[in-house]
Amino acid sequence: MRRLALRTGIRWKISIAIAAVGALIAVALSLVVHNAARVSMLDNARESQLAQTLFAERLYDTTKEAKFGTKINDPALPHELREKAKQGRRATLVQGGGVPDVWAAVPLGNGTVLSSHSKFAERSTTIMKDLDRALIIGSAAVVVGGSALGVLIGGQISRRLRKAAAAAGRVAQGQTDVRVGTAVGGVVRDETDELARAVDALTDALGERIEAERRVTADIAHELRTPVTGLVTAAELLPPGRPSELVRDRAQAMRTLVEDVLEVARLDSASERAELQEIALGEFVQRRVPTMDPGADVEVVRESWVNTDPRRLERILGNLLANARGHGGAPIEVKVEGRVLRIRDHGPGFPDALLHEGPSRFRTGTSDRAGQGHGLGLTIAAGQAKVLGARLTFRNAGADGAGGAVAVLWLPEHAPTTTGSFPIVGPPQKP
Template identity: 70%
Template sequence: MRGMFRHLIPGRLERAGIRTGLRWKLSAAIALVGALVAVALSLVVHNAARVSMLDNARDLADERVQIAQRNVEQNGRPNFPKIQVDDRNLPPALREKVEEGRRATYVSDGEGGPDIWAAVPLKDGRILSLHTGFTDRSTDILNDLDQALVIGSIAVVLGGSALGVLIGGHLSRRLRKAATAAHQVAKGEPDVRVRDAIGGVVRDETDDLASAVDAMADALQQRLEAERRVTADIAHELRTPVTGLLTAAELLPPGRPTELVLDRAKAMRTLVEDVLEVARLDGASERAELQDLLLGEFVSRRVAAKDPAVEVRVVHESMVTTDPRRLERVLFNLLANAARHGSSPIQVTVEGRVIRVRDHGPGFPEDLLTEGPLRFRTGSADRAGKGHGLGLTIAAGQARVLGARLTFRNVRPAGAPPHIPAEGAVAVLWLPEHAPTNTGSYPMMPPS
């Protein structure tokens, strides 16, 4: 039944691009099975009732023709209406049986319904027969039975559909709750338990699925936590030798080799510090140290000190409560990414609580727009052929600590198809209206 329903109804709907819910599939399946069972039972009951009535009519006709036979043999008259002798309309099959000396009955199809025949041979060789039709009472009883069967079938189908909606709705709600909880776990909320989210007293396959998802989430969380600790430990252990290497390189005599060693040692120290910062952000233990500041003035001063060539435009000034050090870290990482992978001019716009950093390069890679920044992934070679992918990862992590949203998009001409090259990349930092109360209270939204 399940396979047949899958091919007959949902398959066509899915090919037509129509998404059907579980409750409607289950309701349609129960209604279809109920209709088939009701039709089959109705046919069986109708035929059984008709056969039973015909048998009773034949028995009655046979009794009457026997009584008529006795009357004819005793007084020469049948004393029954519709009794005929040697009826020319007698069906040939019935006549053949009676001529063999046997009493028989026969049913033929008439214009108004079945015709009942009964015949018996007389001692003188003649044939005594009775021809009657299906009585009006029997016809009315059969019609009433058919009407009751139709009403009962409709009630079965409607009741089955309602039952399917109730059962399917209950199961669908549990699955939707499980899906919502699973999405929350995927967004990084480790305290959410799918089994607790679906609730319910009765255990079924949904609970098994929820328990499996919870177990998988716990295993992944433990693995991620182990990887984070290993990364942090490695970076922490590297900090001391890298610092010693940099100190030793500064004691080398001046020259081109010394400059190369110092450059590589500084790059290694920066990488180690970035890895440690990412590990701290992943641990969700960072807290913002909040201060009140004018956002436009703050951004203008910090950008001018970092790179005077960057254009800053304050559209609307706003007072915000945030962590200046973390905000500066996000801003500088966005500027560094624009300078490394984009093209001039680089523009910074402040409008209320929103900061936009735009360059005029080839745009962000598609995987970054889809999945967000990932560590040690620099994207396509045309924009991110160098670097470690930690700059935007740190910016996104610091934005979460600030309770802000960080989004990424590419700039294309209005109405241009996706294959047209981008005219630049825009990173947008949305600071919250209220100061964050804990880490991640305003998670980073997916790129628009």
């Protein structure tokens, strides 16, 4: 079972973290300040109550009367204070919650206790309420300020990471001259720059390895070209017969493989340029398809004029038809709708690996296709489509892929020029 993943940006993660820490610290400090202020004010109230009671004691020694609200042997006197007075000790006590009573008691001798009590001062209660309000406002300000700071810091990191991701994406698309470190930029240096340097180093290493492999492949294919051509020529001179036919077949297959490998190497070098001509796509397909696959059905839904390279377009069309005939099933349908060319067969469909990863050289699909081709046809078609600035996609028809394989070539509105760029204004459309 897949776990539910909550996707959020790093900016909001940092903001939430700073806000949570700020709120925790603000609440803790507010509680400490509140309790300290309350304890301090209660201590002051106890000292005032005791001072008042002591003054009343001195007057009692003279007048024998309890003054300033004091009482002699008050029956409401808390037991704790009564016990301490019996021990000859002066004492104070805070009793009750909310607005508490403040008691003070002093012994007068012969078991007599002079005591007084009063409510916690209303002014003190008001001060505590004002203090609590100020603490709440301050805590909220800390949380809001922390969130704003988190958005600012997180936004800076997020922008740098997004620039790095965008640059890495362009590198993945084949723009090997892009450098992630340059794209990130900025004055402040942090871990993002270390990541950018690592990605740039990885890109350079992969580029060198790919270029080395391409050169080796091209060199091997080029060196094989001459002897294979000689082999094909020699095979043609053999006397008629089944053995001679098998030799000629295999020699021609080897020659085709060498030519395909050389073409893949040229496409990998990104040095190929399209030689553009303006053609009617539907008419072009109707003329070419019967020569490549007489059994294929061609339908032109809507004609369109395109500015493309006919030789490369014919190569793509031929490879897609050959793949449909070799690995698919009849009938094969070719449909032209504007600038979109679809080729569908009614076979088992494309393998999952091709649908998810795209064409790969020397991979022929599922085991039932073993021994049929070398997996270069679709790779060459995809490479030629890239030269034309087109997009070649693969999918299976039907919900379960039982409807056959569908290859779709999307020709661009503005075809690439011989310099590899795209014109600002497209070619004129013919009616």
